[in-house]
Amino acid sequence: MADSPAKRHLQRQLAAKAASKAAGHQLMPGTGIYEQMLLQLASDRARLKNIQSTTAKCQLKAELLPAYGPYLDGVLAEGNGAADEVVTTAMLWHIDAGSYVEAMRLAEYVLRHNLPMPDRFERTTGTVVAEEVADAALNALRSGAEFDASILQQACALTDDQDMPDQVRAKLLLSRARWIMHDLAEAEAAAGGEPPHDAIELTTTAVEALRRAIQLHDGCGGKTDLGKAESRLKKYTDSANS
Template identity: 45%
Template sequence: MTNPCRRHFQRVTAAVAAAAVAGPAMTMEGSTVYELHLAKLQQDYLRLKQVQSTEGKAELKKQLLPEYVPYVEGVLAEGKGAQDQVLTTLMVWRMDAGDFTGALDIAEYVIAHSLLMPDRFERTTGTIVAEEIAEVALKTQKAGGTFDLLLLQRTEEIAGSEDMPDQAKAKLHLALGKAYAEKVSDDDTSEIKTVALVMLEAARTHLARAIELHTNCGGKKDLERVERLLKKYAAPAAN
């Protein structure tokens, strides 16, 4: 990691360069600070190509990403939506490295300004953001772990309305449905009923939407459990 003075200089330089280029019809190409980071990105990309292991690539990206933080901060602070291959690539690298909060910080800017992904990425920005995060969440949930509900909610806020294949959107709704559902236990009704019902209703909405988008998404058993718990939690109130 660079020292604080150098970080500040890089951030300010990136901010000034980004502020000078307005609109998605323009590009950051020609800006010295952009060209320097693009050249570094290409060098780091060659390093990554030499690593065959997916885990190894992710670990290397974790080591490389801090060097780009000042540039990202500067562009996000003052950028006006110019095309930026460095920024869009770093968004994906942050997801690959497990930095979903950092990736979403970039994704919010990228989607708001309709920035294009580099040619080597075949999917649209919204599809990449929704699908990559949802797949990690679903993998974690399948293994018996939990995935941050707030991250999934923010993913939906940023990318949920973007055009993407139904199966990709179904993954995001399925992950959200599971995340809401796991907040309510099967055997204990000591939770605050209003909170439990809110969580279950949200879970039902997302799971039903996932199934509607992709019948074989794998959410039917989850939906059955949620329906059963909704009856369980609502029954005392009815009496």
């Protein structure tokens, strides 16, 4: 059957029904819609394996992901946290494809239910979410690409209670602080040098994140950032007090 609104609606209903019956930490039922999605996933992975370019892989993932949408909607609507390789893989693919809002929606479900990553991953789920988002944000900053800093805030909140290497959490905190300061500088420049009303609050958040990052991993690379952020914070507070 060709893709159609009716087919997508049916997929969502089947996924919701299957997910509601699967108990937490068990696999989704090995028949029906989950089996179909696993077959689709295997086929799509084979296509990706034949591509060497990382950029091209990410572009293909963006093209492939809509086909999983109805299934993912159904699972998140009714799921009880059954282990689901389709959900965890789609979460990572959305990060790779740059669709971070959807990635965080899936990450909230995955982390809330402590879903395991596929066997080929050695990192824990919380580590994967924190590191992949941090790397994407830092890469965007280096390349001058756009990135929504609120995604970093969500990633920090979602992974706050997750066990992970200190270096990974430091990287996530560093990336959040750098984007806060970047966006703050952009807003100030756009306003002719006038800082936004929440400049002190934002800079304080960045300073705290940088201090924590350095405490966790002294070699995280945030010491220069911290010095600049502290100077900026002093400038804002002095201006406010005067």
